[in-house]
Amino acid sequence: MPQENLFQLVPSSQTRSYNGDSTLQYSDLRTLGRVPEKSCPRREVPRSPQAPVNWRQGKLLGRGAFGEVYLCYDADTGRELAAKQVPFDPDCQETSKEVNALECEVQLLKNLHHERIVQYYGSSRDLEKRKLTIFVEFMPGVPTS
């Protein structure tokens, strides 16, 4: 199958990325002496990972309790990620609160950098499609479900 049929381009104007930064980084913890220098070998992860802006949706990787996970191609960096899509009702105050809480959680998880922890890159809310997309490191060996 030609490469262009594998991904669907998601224009950045449709999505609202939540890339706000919290200030405490792994390296800050190291400086503070909370993490031993040798306990965490560093990976090639940007200091402050960002959710992709222009990205293409690829094949379905699996389904979980809260939504579907798709392969995602970041058109700006050429990187492959996994995009977890959680449907929500933007007109419902209750679910909007839950989505806010999820976004905050992703913001915290973005600051965890460890080779044994899947890297979070951020999230974006699409009100039109009524979905919150959470971007995480793509783990090629994970069996599809």
Ligand SMILES: Nc1ncnc2c1ncn2[C@@H]1O[C@H](COP(=O)(O)OP(=O)(O)OP(=O)(O)O)[C@@H](O)[C@H]1O
């Ligand atoms: N980072 C990833 N890289 C590759 N595939 C993934 C990744 N994350 C999830 N998947 C695939 O998507 C499926 C669903 O994942 P998801 O995290 O939504 O659900 P889960 O692991 O069952 O946990 P839960 O539903 O409790 O959140 C997984 O079983 C896996 O096949």
